[in-house]
Each structure stands twice: as C-alpha cells, then as structure tokens.
Amino acid sequence: xxxxxxxxxxxxxxxxxxxxxxxxxxxxxxxxxxxxxxxxxxxxxxxxxxxxxxxxxxxxxxxxxxxxxxxxxxxxxxxxxxxxxxxxxxxxxxxxxxxxxxxxxxxxxxxxxxxxxxxxxxxxxxxxxxxxxxxxxxxxxxxxxxxxxxxxxxxxxxxxxxxxxxxxxxxxxxxxxxxxxxxxxxxxxxxxxxxxxxxxxxxxxxxxxxxxxxxxxxxxxxxxxxxxxxxxxxxxxxxxxxxxxxxxxxxxxxxxxxxxxxxxxxxxxxxxxxxxxxxxxxxxxxxxxxxxxxxxxxxxxxxxxxxxxxxxxxxxxxxxxxxxxxxxxxxxxxxxxxxxxxxxxxxxxxxxxxxxxxxxxxxxxxxxxxx
Amino acid sequence: xxxxxxxxxxxxxxxxxxxxxxxxxxxxxxxxxxxxxxxxxxxxxxxxxxxxxxxxxxxxxxxxxxxxxxxxxxxxxxxxxxxxxxxxxxxxxxxxxxxxxxxxxxxxxxxxxxxxxxxxxxxxxxxxxxxxxxxxxxxxxxxxxxxxxxxxxxxxxxxxxxxxxxxxxxxxxxxxxxxxxxxxxxxxxxxxxxxxxxxxxxxxxxxxxxxxxxxxxxxxxxxxxxxxxxxxxxxxxxxxxxxxxxxxxxxxxxxxxxxxxxxxxxxxxxxxxxxxxxxxxxxxxxxxxxxxxxxxxxxxxxxxxxxxxxxxxxxxxxxxxxxxxxxxxxxxxxxxxxxxxxxxxxxxxxxxxxxxxxxxxxxxxxxxxxxxxxxxxxxxxxxxxxxxxxxxxxxxxxxxxxxxxxxxxxxxxxxxxxxxxxxxxxxxxxxxxxxxxxxxxxxxxxxxxxxxxxxxxxxxxxxxxxxxxxxxxxxxxxxxxxxxxxxxxxxxxxxxxxxxxxxxxxxxxxxxxxxxxxxxxx
Numbered sequence: 002x003x004x005x006x007x008x009x010x011x012x013x014x015x016x017x018x019x020x021x022x023x024x025x026x027x028x029x030x031x032x033x034x035x036x037x038x039x040x041x042x043x044x045x046x047x048x049x050x051x052x053x054x055x056x057x058x059x060x061x062x063x064x065x066x067x068x069x070x071x072x073x074x075x076x077x078x079x080x081x082x083x084x085x086x087x088x089x090x091x092x093x094x095x096x097x098x099x100x101x102x103x104x105x106x107x108x109x110x111x112x113x114x115x116x117x118x119x120x121x122x123x124x125x126x127x128x129x130x131x132x133x134x135x136x137x138x139x140x141x142x143x144x145x146x147x148x149x150x151x152x153x154x155x156x157x158x159x160x161x162x163x164x165x166x167x168x169x170x171x172x173x174x175x176x177x178x179x180x181x182x183x184x185x186x187x188x189x190x191x192x193x194x195x196x197x198x199x200x201x202x203x204x205x206x207x208x209x210x211x212x213x214x215x216x217x218x219x220x221x222x223x224x225x226x227x228x229x230x231x232x233x234x235x236x237x238x239x240x241x242x243x244x245x246x247x248x249x250x251x252x253x254x255x256x257x258x259x260x261x262x263x264x265x266x267x268x269x270x271x272x273x274x275x276x277x278x279x280x281x282x283x284x285x286x287x288x289x290x291x292x293x294x295x296x297x298x299x300x301x302x303x304x305x306x307x308x309x310x311x312x313x314x315x316x317x318x319x320x321x322x323x324x325x326x327x328x329x330x331x332x333x334x335x336x337x338x339x340x341x342x343x344x345x346x347x348x349x350x351x352x353x354x355x356x357x358x359x360x361x362x363x364x365x366x367x368x369x370x371x372x
Numbered sequence: 373x374x375x376x377x378x379x380x381x382x383x384x385x386x387x388x389x390x391x392x393x394x395x396x397x398x399x400x401x402x403x404x405x406x407x408x409x410x411x412x413x414x415x416x417x418x419x420x421x422x423x424x425x426x427x428x429x430x431x432x433x434x435x436x437x438x439x440x441x442x443x444x445x446x447x448x449x450x451x452x453x454x455x456x457x458x459x460x461x462x463x464x465x466x467x468x469x470x471x472x473x474x475x476x477x478x479x480x481x482x483x484x485x486x487x488x489x490x491x492x493x494x495x496x497x498x499x500x501x502x503x504x505x506x507x508x509x510x511x512x513x514x515x516x517x518x519x520x521x522x523x524x525x526x527x528x529x530x531x532x533x534x535x536x537x538x539x540x541x542x543x544x545x546x547x548x549x550x551x552x553x554x555x556x557x558x559x560x561x562x563x564x565x566x567x568x569x570x571x572x573x574x575x576x577x578x579x580x581x582x583x584x585x586x587x588x589x590x591x592x593x594x595x596x597x598x599x600x601x602x603x604x605x606x607x608x609x610x611x612x613x614x615x616x617x618x619x620x621x622x623x624x625x626x627x628x629x630x631x632x633x634x635x636x637x638x639x640x641x642x643x644x645x646x647x648x649x650x651x652x653x654x655x656x657x658x659x660x661x662x663x664x665x666x667x668x669x670x671x672x673x674x675x676x677x678x679x680x681x682x683x684x685x686x687x688x689x690x691x692x693x694x695x696x697x698x699x700x701x702x703x704x705x706x707x708x709x710x711x712x713x714x715x716x717x718x719x720x721x722x723x724x725x726x727x728x729x730x731x732x733x734x735x736x737x738x739x740x741x742x743x744x745x746x747x748x749x750x751x752x753x754x755x756x757x758x759x760x761x762x763x764x765x766x767x768x769x770x771x772x773x774x775x776x777x778x779x780x781x782x783x784x785x786x787x788x789x790x791x792x793x794x795x796x797x798x799x800x801x802x803x804x805x806x807x808x809x810x811x812x813x814x815x816x817x818x819x820x821x822x823x824x825x826x827x828x829x830x831x832x833x834x835x836x837x838x839x840x841x842x843x844x845x846x847x848x849x850x851x852x853x854x855x856x857x858x859x860x861x862x863x864x865x866x867x868x869x870x871x872x873x874x875x876x877x878x879x880x881x882x883x884x885x886x887x888x889x890x891x892x893x894x
Contacts, residue, residue: 050585060762060764062762076849338776
C-alpha cells in the first residue's frame with residue numbers, strides 16, 4: 002500500500018518533506034501492526050517482510066542528498082518503523098527499552114531480593130572463653146596497618162588462607178560472644194568521648210564546642226565523611242546551597258571523594274595509644290553488624306572513628322554500617338555511595354565488596370554531581 | 373530528483389597503504405585508473421623542495437631518498453591523541469616525525485611546519501578526486517568515503533573533515549566491510565549470510581551481514597583498529613635488523629634512510645612470500661662499517677615469516693568469535709566469507725579465515741578494489757539509481773554516559789542498528805543536587821575515562837530533593853550519519869536540555885576552511 006506510487010520521491014525537498022511528515026503522523030497514531038501496514042494476525046515472516054519493504058522506502062540514506070530537515074524527518078519515520086518492528090519481533094533493542102522503562106519499580110523489587118530478612122545463621126550461644134590461638138592472631142593482625150595486616154594473616158599462617166567471609170564471620174561471632182557476655186559495655190561505651198563534630202546527626206552532643214573544620218575555613222567542599230549522613234530526610238543539608246561552586250571539571254565529583262583530608266577535621270581526646278580494633282567497642286560494633294543493627298553499630302563506630310581518624314579499617318566499617326542502614330530503608334543510592342566509600346577506605350573489605358556487587362546489579366545507574 | 377542528483381557521487385576507499393576511487397556507471401561500479409595507470413594509489417604524501425607536494429606513486433618512488441619528508445600510513449594517526457599508547461608505539465618506528473598539536477592530537481612535522489592528519493589525508497582525497505574528474509571530464513564535489521568499521525566518532529569526523537578540506541561534500545562515511553558486502557551482494561538475487569574479513573594495512577575488521585530481499589543488514593561488527601599489514605612489516609624489519617645488529621653491531625633502525633630501505637624491502641618480501649616459498653632480501657651498502665660498506669643479503673622463507681608473525685595471526689581469532697557471538701551465528705550459518713584488504717593475500721591469513729569459519733573464502737573478488745566499488749554502490753542507494761537495495765548498518769562501539777564511580781552506563785550498545793534511539797533513567801547522588809552533568813562517551817571499556825569522550829552538557833535547576841529521588845531521563849538518538857543527539861529531561865519539572873554531538877576532529881571550522889583554500893591551490 003505504501004509502496005504504490007513512489008513518484009513522490011522524485012519531488013522537491015518540500016514535497017518530499019511533506020510526504021514524510023504525513024507518514025510520521027500516520028505512524029504516531031498507529032499500533033505496531035498498522036504502522037507496518039499489517040493485519041493483527043500477521044505471521045513472523047510477514048512482519049519481517051513488511052519491515053524490510055518499508056526500510057527500503059523510508060531509510061534516511063534514501064534522502065542523503067536532500068536538506069538536513071528532510072533527513073531528520075526520515076530518521077524519525079524510520080525510528081518509528083523500527084520501533085514497531087522490534088515490538089512485534091521482540092528483538093534486542095525492544096527488550097532493552099522494556100527493562101529501562103521499569104526502573105521506577107526496581108527499588109521495591111531489589112529490596113526484597115537483596116535484603117533477606119535474616120541473611121546470616123542465628124548467632125551461636127554465648128561462649129565466654131575463646132581460645133587463645135585465634136585471639137592471638139586477631140590481635141596481631143589488628144596491630145598492623147590495614148593492608149599489611151591482611152597480608153600478615155596469610156603469610157604467617159602456614160595453612161591456606163581461609164576465605165574472607167567465614168573468617169570475618171568468625172571474628173564477628175567471637176566479638177558477639179564478648180558483647181553478650183558483658184552487657185555492661187553497652188552502658189559504658191557510647192558515652193565516652195563524644196566529641197565527634199557532626200552538624201547533622203541528632204545524637205551529637207558536642208557540636209557547639211567545635212571550631213570550624215579546615216575545609217569550612219577554606220571555603221571548600223566538605224570531606225566525604227561529613228557529608229554522609231545517617232538519615233535521608235529532605236532539606237537537612239543546609240550547606241549545599243551556600244557551598245561555593247567549583248569549576249565544572251569532569252573529575253570533580255570523583256576528586257571531592259578522593260581528596261579527602263588525611264585527617265578528620267576534629268580530633269577527639271582519648272587514648273590513641275590503645276589499638277582501637279582490639280577494643281571492646283570495636284568488637285561490640287562487629288556484633289551489632291552481625292545482628293543487623295546497622296544504626297547502632299554506625300553510632301558506635303562513628304565515635305570510634307572520631308577517636309582514631311587514622312584507622313582506615315574502622316572508617317571502612319563506618320561506611321559499611323551506614324550503607325546497610327540505607328539499604329534497609331531502601332535508599333539504595335546512599336547505600337551505594339557509602340559502600341563505595343567503604344571500599345575506598347579499605348579496598349579489601351570483602352563484605353562491602355559483596356554488598357556493593359549485589360546492589361549494583363539491581364540499581365539503576367546514577368549520574369555524578371558536579372560541584 | 374533534485375538538481376544535485378545529476379552529478380556523480382564518487383566512492384573513495386581511503387586506505388592505510390593504498391586508496392582507490394570508483395563511481396557508478398548505470399548500476400555498475402567502475403574503478404578508475406589514476407594518471408600513472410594504477411587502479412589503486414599509494415596513500416603517500418611527500419614534500420619536496422619548497423612547497424611541492426607529491427601524492428601517490430611518485431611519492432612512493434622518492435621515499436627512499438626523502439624519508440623524513442614522506443608520510444605514509446597517516447590513517448593510523450587520524451583522530452588520535454599524541455599521548456595515546458598506539459601513537460606512541462607507532463611514532464617510534466616511523467621515519468617522519470610525529471608531534472603533539474596544541475590540542476593534544478597527533479600531527480606530523482615536516483621541516484619546520486606541522487600538518488594535521490586531516491590535511492595530509494585531504495591531499496590523498498584531492499588526488500582521488502582529480503583522478504575521477506579526469507575520467508569523467510566533469511567537476512565532482514560529492515563523495516562517500518569508507519573507514520574501518522572500528523573507527524570511533526572522532527576518527528570518522530576527522531575523515532569527514534579531510535574530505536571537506538579536499539573540497540568534497542562528504543555524503544556518507546561508511547564502513548569498509550559493509551561496503552565490500554554491498555559490492556559483493558548488489559547483483560546477487562538470493563538471500564544469504566556473509567562474513568567480511570577485512571585485513572588491510574592498518575586495521576582488521578570483521579562484519580557479519582544478512583542479505584534479505586535487497587536489505588543488507590549488518591548483524592555485528594568487530595575488529596582491531598591497531599592490527600594491520602604494517603605490523604607484519606615491522607616484525608620483518610625487527611627480525612632483519614636484530615639479526616644484522618648481532619652480526620655487525622650496528623642498529624639499522626637508528627638510520628632513517630636505512631630504515632626506509634628496510635621497510636620497503638620488508639613489505640616487498642611479505643608480498644612476494646604470498647606467492648613464493650622463499651624470497652631474497654638484498655640491500656647493498658645498507659651501512660658503513662669500520663672495514664668498509666656492509667650489505668644485507670639474506671634469503672627469507674615463508675615459514676620464517678609465518679613463525680615470526682604467529683602472534684599477530686593469533687590476534688585475528690578473537691574479534692571473529694566476538695562478531696559471531698554478537699550476530700547469534702555459528703560459523704556454519706555463514707554462507708560466504710569475503711576477504712578484503714591486501715593482507716588477505718597472505719596464505720597464513722587465508723588459512724586462519726578457513727580455520728575460523730570452516731569454509732574456503734569466496735574467490736573472484738579483488739580485495740584491493742571491492743571497498744571502493746561498494747562505496748560507489750552506496751552512492752547509487754543515495755542517488756536513486758539503486759532503488760532495490762538499502763543498507764542497515766550498526767554502530768560499532770557503545771555509546772553511554774559517565775556515572776557513579778567513573779563507570780560508563782551504556783545507552784546504545786555496540787552493534788545496534790542505526791538510526792537508533794534509546795533512553796535510560798538516572799538519579800542524583802547528592803541531596804539537593806541542583807544539576808547533573810551528562811558526559812557522553814564512546815567505547816567498550818567499563819571505565820568511562822578509558823573510552824573516547826564525545827562531549828558533555830549540563831541539566832540544571834533540578835528540584836531540591838534528597839539524593840536518588842530526582843530522576844533524569846537521558847535519551848540518545850543516533851542518526852544514519854552517526855550524528856548523536858542527546859537529550860535529558862527531569863520529569864517532575866519538565867526541565868530539559870539537549871545537545872547535538874558531532875564529534876570534533878580537532879580542527880575548527882575556520883581551520884578547515886583555511887586548509888580547504890590552501891589545498892585547492894595544488
């Protein structure tokens with residue numbers, strides 16, 4: 002039907018354009034079958050033949066010597082025809098469109114998939130005494146810098162290194178038993194040394210005593226650890242509006258993460274000589290993480306991190322706890338960002354990597370902010 | 373048809389080593405002889421004397437005596453950055469000097485002047501244009517130029533600019549293997565599936581096509597834009613020079629004239645070994661030793677060549693597998709294998725193709741001319757002479773935007789039929805994020821930074837909301853000419869921004885016009 006009388010193709014640019022625009026209007030109001038000039042009961046072969054027939058007439062290459070406007074309309078016409086065909090034939094690009102159109106629903110589904118209610122086996126019964134062997138290893142590991150510590154485990158161990166997941170699980174369980182056996186820790190720990198400077202966390206008690214951080218004085222973007230907040234209520238970030246705009250550099254979003262000052266803006270008083278990872282606090286955190294009490298774990302870890310700003314391993318756990326808290330609430334974007342920060346702090350953090358992998362396979366992509 | 377249609381559009385195969393021009397007579401493509409009588413023209417440009425520019429066979433003849441002012445293989449530099457590893461590797465083995473332009477592009481320096489690859493390519497295109505004009509006795513100002521399928525948008529645009537500098541309106545840039553398929557299948561009535569194995573001086577491309585009722589549909593394309601006959605030459609050069617160095621304690625590669633002679637001898641030996649089992653490399657007085665002149669005389673066998681080049685031959689397999697996979701094809705589904713490019717004359721390459729596809733390649737195709745003939749066929753599709761065929765090509769490389777952690781999120785994947793339109797929804801990553809930067813990249817690497825950056829734009833005035841809650845829909849429209857339109861819309865406010873990306877080849881419009889005026893002078 003469309004192909005009868007091809008004389009129009011020989012007309013002037015404006016005649017051809019008018020003819021193509023008419024075709025475009027027709028396609029816009031047609032279902033895929035009508036678009037290709039088919040009856041609704043057309044067979045696969047008929048669908049294919051109709052698409053090829055139309056392609057030969059309307060492909061933009063046929064109009065390559067015409068004006069730009071004509072070529073543009075021809076492009077639109079062909080895209081409609083291709084669309085109709087992919088819908089009927091269920092080809093590659095058709096499927097692609099269907100999956101992106103569903104993005105709005107992905108969150109709810111993802112949450113159900115990636116957040117099983119109890120991903121870990123029930124914690125073992127409390128054991129007060131743990132063997133000196135593993136305990137000794139644990140201490141040795143933690144007294145080393147994070148990367149060296151990792152190597153230390155595998156190097157000093159004559160047996161093949163255990164896979165990281167069970168290993169950490171074991172640590173957590175040991176920590177858990179400590180936590181269970183000494184409930185008084187819960188009363189003691191969070192109250193000590195809460196000098197962590199935080200504008201936004203409601204539980205911060207020492208905000209007013211703190212002088213402006215280096216980045217604030219210099220009028221720069223805040224370091225990442227300050228920007229990440231435990232909740233996601235709108236309008237809480239009052240700094241965003243007043244933040245000076247940096248030049249539009251392609252990498253600035255990345256840089257603002259990686260150029261994090263080596264030091265936390267405020268150092269809290271404490272006992273830095275003590276290895277934080279050997280502390281009851283840290284073990285309690287691991288226990289809380291084990292129990293899935295992300296918020297509580299994050300609060301304790303945050304205090305710990307404030308007192309030991311140089312410890313990237315603890316920093317990684319802070320971000321990890323935040324990520325899981327976000328994930329639980331369905332804030333997958335934030336979870337993603339925090340997991341990335343956790344991995345930036347300690348690239349060998351297996352739990353964070355696994356969580357990030359399971360998350361990224363279900364999350365739409367997120368565009369960078371340029372500041 | 374409109375008035376311009378009365379004029380011919382020429383098809384030019386702008387090759388790494390040789391170029392070829394063809395045009396349509398009636399419905400048949402005809403390859404045109406150059407003034408020297410050759411059906412192909414060496415892609416060489418040399419400067420001799422003050423401002424004398426020589427192109428083609430005469431340039432090749434004087435290359436040995438004028439090595440630093442003779443440019444060959446310019447196609448391997450076009451649209452590339454000087455700092456890229458490919459250019460760095462190449463530059464060290466070229467007798468002429470490659471320098472970095474102000475914008476970072478790889479340019480060529482001849483004496484005290486620098487020249488862009490676009491300009492040098494334009495000299496070759498000008499020559500091809502003159503060849504056709506002399507044959508027709510009429511002016512020509514429209515052309516279709518072929519490029520390797522694996523060229524990215526920047527390289528394509530640079531080639532287009534070269535055409536503009538040569539005074540041509542480039543109606544289309546088409547892929548070499550696709551052109552070969554058009555030339556092969558234009559006058560075959562029956563439906564079939566083709567594999568085009570295109571191995572030339574500088575690149576290797578493989579395309580799988582289906583021909584169905586006159587529609588040439590490219591199913592997939594893959595390749596290696598840094599693998600070509602030049603690499604085989606270099607292996608032979610190194611083979612001979614290393615041997616010479618151990619015997620005579622002199623590195624021939626440090627002497628431009630010796631290197632040039634060696635390169636010529638290597639290429640000749642490679643070609644001869646396609647038809648004979650042994651050949652003689654004979655380079656008298658190649659170096660001066662303490663006891664007098666040293667000559668290079670050696671017999672080279674096909675076996676030696678093949679074993680020295682084994683690693684290059686082995687690189688042919690994986691693009692073929694990729695292309696078959698992307699086309700959802702098994703080797704036995706391919707009805708015909710077409711060999712294109714001078715390197716396919718090498719028996720070891722033919723064996724490799726036979727190995728991969730399990731069938732002998734089609735005979736009766738001239739691998740040096742078929743691409744230009746295909747470009748001429750395409751001119752008939754555009755000009756209306758060939759109503760019964762049409763080409764549905766694909767984009768060889770993925771297009772996407774840069775997202776969180778520097779990754780590339782693909783909107784239009786490689787091997788999507790063009791024209792194409794795809795869209796995807798993105799979210800903000802910061803609270804109260806007021807704008808997003810849409811950065812467009814092309815390539816297959818996971819990290820955006822390793823791909824080719826095509827452009828960027830900003831969608832601003834986003835509503836203030838917590839991170840992740842502002843959704844921006846980005847859509848890409850890629851037209852048949854490879855022009856990409858990018859559009860971003862925030863749905864709740866209806867804010868939108870769009871940009872048309874025509875990859876910049878590194879030359880501004882003014883520079884192109886200036887060079888066009890200069891080239892016309894010759």
